[in-house]
Amino acid sequence: MNRQLVGKVAIVTGGSSGIGKTTAVALAREGAKVVVAGRNVKDLRDTVEKIKALDGEGLFIQTDVSRSEEVKAMVMTTIEKYGRLDCAFNNAGGNARIGGEVALTAEITEDAWDQVMNVNLKGVWLSMKYEIPEMLKVGGGSIVNTSSVDALRGEPYVAPYCASKSALLGLMKSSAWEYGKYGIRINSVCPGLIRTPPVEGRMQSDPEHEAGWTSKKALGRIGEPEEVAAAVVWLCSDAASFVTGHAMVVDGGFLA
Numbered sequence: 001m002n003r004q005l006v007g008k009v010a011i012v013t014g015g016s017s018g019i020g021k022t023t024a025v026a027l028a029r030e031g032a033k034v035v036v037a038g039r040n041v042k043d044l045r046d047t048v049e050k051i052k053a054l055d056g057e058g059l060f061i062q063t064d065v066s067r068s069e070e071v072k073a074m075v076m077t078t079i080e081k082y083g084r085l086d087c088a089f090n091n092a093g094g095n096a097r098i099g100g101e102v103a104l105t106a107e108i109t110e111d112a113w114d115q116v117m118n119v120n121l122k123g124v125w126l127s128m129k130y131e132i133p134e135m136l137k138v139g140g141g142s143i144v145n146t147s148s149v150d151a152l153r154g155e156p157y158v159a160p161y162c163a164s165k166s167a168l169l170g171l172m173k174s175s176a177w178e179y180g181k182y183g184i185r186i187n188s189v190c191p192g193l194i195r196t197p198p199v200e201g202r203m204q205s206d207p208e209h210e211a212g213w214t215s216k217k218a219l220g221r222i223g224e225p226e227e228v229a230a231a232v233v234w235l236c237s238d239a240a241s242f243v244t245g246h247a248m249v250v251d252g253g254f255l256a
Contacts, residue, residue, distance in 0.1 A: 003029075003030045004030045004233065004236075004237040004238070005027060005030040005031045005032040005086075005236065005237060006030075006031030007031065008031065008033070008087055009033045009034075009082040009083075010027045010032040010034050010035070010086065010087035010088065010089065010236065011034075011035045011036075011037065011074065011075070011085065011087070011088045011089070011131065012024040012027065012034060012035070012037065012089045013037045013038065013065055013074075013088075013089070013090050013092040014037075014091035014092035014146070015034075015038050015047050015060070015091070016036070016038035016039070016040045016043035016044045016046075016047060017043055017197055018194070018198075018225055019091060019191065019225045019228045020089070020091040020092075021050075022226055022228070023091065023225075023228065023232045024047050024051065024058070024089075025047070025051055025056075025229075026226070026230065026232070026233050027087070027089070027236065028056030029054055029056070030233055030237070032086075032087060032236075033057045033082050034056065034057075034058040035059055035078045036048060036051075036058060036059075037060070037061045037063035038063065038092065039062060039064055041062050044060035044061075044062065045060060059077075061073070061077055061078075065090075065093075065122075065124075065126060065127060066118035066119055066122055066123050066126075071127055072130050074127075074130075075130040078134075079134055084134070084137075085131060085135055085141065086141045086142070086236075087141060087142050087143075087144075088127065088128075088131045088142075088143045088144070089144050089146070089236070090123075090127045090131075090143065090144070090145045090146065091146040092123045092127075093120035093124075093146070093164070102157045103157060104157065105159040108160060112160065113160045116160035116161055116164050117160065117163075117164055120161070120164035120165065120168070121168060124145050124168055124171065125171060128171075131143060132184060135183075135184050136179075136184070139183050140182065140184050140185075141184050142184070142185045142186075142187075142235060142236045142237075142240070143175075143184065143185070143187070144187050144232050144235045144236060145168050145171070145172060145186075145189075146189055147165045147166075147168045147169055147172075147189065148161075148190055148191060149249060149254055150165055151165035151168065151169055151190060151247070152166075152190060152247070152249070152255060153255060168188060169188060169247050172187065172188050172245060176244045177245065187240075187243060187244060187246045187247070187248060188246070188247045189228055189235070189248050189250055190249045190251070191223065191228050191251065192251025193213050193217075193222050193254070194222065194223040194224065194227075194228055195223065195225065217251070217253050217254050218253025218254075219252035219253055221252060222252070223250060223251070228250050231248050231250050235248065
């Protein structure tokens with residue numbers, strides 16, 4: 001089988017579970033050397049073990065993406081180990097409604113707002129800040145950020161999450177224009193409801209929740225992490241060489 005990313009080096013933030021973990025393994029399956037970052041060392045180690053079980057190569061770096069010095073260290077460690085950076089999946093915060101409060105906009109606390117913005121928005125910007133210079137050194141690369149269908153439609157009671165994910169699309173568009181001429185493509189995936197551990201927990205505690213969501217999707221089911229991973233792999237590959245500044249919706253027809 002012709003693997004799409006042989007010889008490439010990739011970083012995946014939020015790589016300890018769910019979409020990030022699945023995508024890290026998928027990138028390795030396509031031949032990339034993969035650096036996974038996140039805060040949970042035990043789960044990060046498990047991701048790397050899954051990569052190595054495929055005869056892939058990877059390492060993990062404990063990283064809080066809201067802290068500049070840790071993000072810089074993540075990228076520099078990648079370069080020290082593998083000598084280059086070609087792809088990045090900035091997924092910390094992911095498709096889960098990280099932190100914050102389920103509340104009316106006027107009732108959200110400042111701390112909750114800051115927590116969401118620091119991970120979902122600042123964390124992606126910091127990742128790009130240190131990833132882009134290394135991609136420039138090798139003549140280009142591909143960056144994919146995790147946004148959400150909620151960036152395109154809004155959702156009540158989670159305004160910080162929607163705001164952060166919408167802002168990521170603006171960040172993507174501006175940076176895609178800035179760096180396209182240097183061979184760096186910058187895109188986003190916008191997942192709908194995906195069967196990740198937090199979602200599984202909700203489904204088990206409230207079986208009717210799944211039925212309610214599947215009824216809103218053209219495909220009549222919840223998405224799987226592998227389906228988002230496939231989109232990210234494609235966007236990182238040369239098959240997507242003419243795609244940049246694009247928000248790829250992976251939602252089973254929910255927005256339709």
